[in-house]
């Protein structure tokens with residue numbers, strides 16, 4: 001399994017002003033330059049940080065990503081930022097389908113499908129998030145919910161397009177709550193996700209797909225999570241805002 005790309009990606013969400021963001025990015029870049037990661041590292045920042053952070057990252061080992069992009073190509077969409085604009089900053093990735101976007105900004109499967117298409121068409125790689133609510137897990141519907149999210153927004157992609165997709169399973173009940181899925185719960189879901197990717201794109205493509213776990217991942221639990229056969233790294237919220245914590249999670253791959 002250890003052939004496919006391992007990734008630790010930070011999602012800053014709506015934190016850090018421009019100066020703080022540049023300082024944090026510099027710190028992460030220096031930490032990774034001094035002690036090279038054993039995995040891909042991605043820093044996903046608010047839009048306003050992208051161009052400046054691109055200047056301080058050595059993207060050979062710390063890649064840059066956005067947290068969102070528009071579902072329209074260009075034009076009269078006040079306040080929106082297109083995939084082409086994101087790409088022009090030097091970013092290589094974009095997070096799409098995060099539960100906060102689905103929940104608070106009403107992003108539907110159909111909207112996300114458009115966003116994914118535009119991101120890929122503009123040369124971005126997509127970190128596509130999926131995950132169930134606590135209520136859905138308690139009703140034992142997590143597999144069906146996650147499958148529907150993938151069916152609705154990314155399983156329409158061609159095999160060629162699929163190569164630019166990273167998946168992130170983030171149970172909503174574990175995001176920012178301090179409540180991590182157990183490594184067994186996470187592994188069970190990631191193995192399930194890999195099995196449905198195999199049904200869609202074949203076993204080889206499924207073996208090559210990077211699937212991350214996200215939800216209160218921190219230095220204290222990263223090693224155990226990453227030791228599981230189907231967990232290829234993490235999408236990190238809170239703990240990505242402190243360089244030492246983020247680096248400790250990156251180092252869980254050592």
Ligand code: PEP
Nearest residue numbers: 175176214215216237238
């Ligand atoms: C996230 O929202 O992507 C996330 C994983 O957040 P946290 O690590 O803070 O739970």
